[in-house]
Amino acid sequence: LIRALCLEGKLGNSLALLRTMVQERRTPDIITHNYLMNAFCKRGDLGKAEWLFNQMICRGPSPTCATYNTLMGGYCLADELDKALDIFSDMTKVGLLPNRVSCNILVHALCRRGILEDATKLLDSILAEVDLGSTFDVITSTIFMDGCFKTGKTVEALSHWGDVVHHGMEDTVSYNVNIHGHCLTGDINRAQRSLAEMLKTGCVPDACTYNTFIGHLCKSGKMDEACCVFGTMRRMGVLPDEITFEILIRGLCSCGDALGSHGFLCLMLKSSFSPRPAIWNAVIDAYGKCGDLRSAVKMKDHMLEFDAVLPNAYTYNILIRWELRFGNTDGALYLKEEMQLRGISPDLVTYNSLIGSVCSVGDMRSALDLYFEMQRRLDPDLVTYTQLLKCCCLRGEMRKAEWVFFELRISGLAVDHVPFMILMKKYFKMGELDRVHDLYLEWSATGIR
Secondary structure, X not given: OHHHHHHOOOHHHHHXXXXXXXXXXXXXXXXHHHHHHHHHHHHOOHHHHHHHHHHHHHHOOOOOXXXXXXXXXXXXXXXXXXXXXXXXXXXXXXXXXXXXXXXXXXXXXXHHOOOHHHHHHHHHHHHHHOOOOOOOOHHHXXXXXXXXXXXXXXXXXXXXXXXXXXXXXXXXXXXXXXXXXXXXXXXXXXXXXXXXXXXXXOOOOOHHHHHHHHHHHHHOOOXXXXXXXXXXXXXXXXXXXXXXXXXXXXXXXXXXOHHHHHHHHHHHHHOOOOOOHHHHHHHHHHHHHOOOHHHHHXXXXXXXXXXXXXXXXXXXXXXXXXXXXXXXHHHHXXXXXXXXXXXXXXXXXXXXXXXXXXXXXXXXXXXXXXXXXXXXXXXXXXXXXXXXXXXXXXXXXXXXXXXXXXXXXXXXXXXXXXXXXXXXXXXXXXXXXXXXXXXXXXXXXXXXX
């Protein structure tokens, strides 16, 4: 029952059940404790994992190698490598011998940090003290190969790959790491040769294999080739996953192909995937870049048809930015009202975009209305005040400009030289040199450069 609760993510219930069993003097076995330990570590709740571990040491059952490995893995996932190494040290002190899993957890964490020399030393020290059978392990070699590729040590990476091939232990994961490494170094031809070898040996490429090629081609701006690989992937019977679609959609958006990215988003929906808001936003932004605001707004409306994925503040900020870019301030203000009606709070970007736009046409009243509305919801920033100050000075409304400057000074924001320069330039043009001098002294006293 505890295992089922852990799998469902109901850790509170599973922990309560464990405590009930202890109170009834029915000590759960080591497997039950390990299920809980694994669930806590996967969730990142290392505090509870530590508590459970200490309870096991105090009242039993005694932690096994699997328990220590789970806790080490949790620390490594949280990038707390020192604690993971401490647990490894404690493990050996109580007489438990590390196994291949212990070794690979720590080696992977060290390689991920780029500390390959330490990873090698650790592996050598473990092999010297513990008989793990064969000194070769495909998982360890694959981890080292990945670490070497990512740190630019291609020769060492290929040496580890040679060990894998020599022992005839090539599998899909090791081929994927090899292919990804060649793509990282920009050697697409070698990556393609590795794929051909992979097929010859009977290893079946998976979505990760094709995603690596597609990702590299998209980064290189070779979208036709990336789409061709996508077609090959489907013909080979490998189903694209969410990552496949996201890579292609983002790649097409970055190349300005809004229609193409829209097409892949529709295909993603047909494949029963629910695109994240960031993916919808990328397509909306792509339409904006193409000047097709009608399609951009339609994308937002299409997004609203799916209850699982709703527009967010970033969605509306993109649309507002493009409406303003094409001079449609009324359309931008309408979008702000719409987002508020849908329960989405405008943020600093929303207000600053709108205030900047109305200030650029000298509409001080609308700018101040937006400013006061903004103040009721969130704190204006330096950009807000600077835009208002510029507008006041351009219109010659110096009493308002001084009021904005005063509001800025008492806001607690770190003020730079720009507001001082705006006021000083305006007063200089007006011939009010005494005020220019006063502002200069005030500026000098702040120590701002």
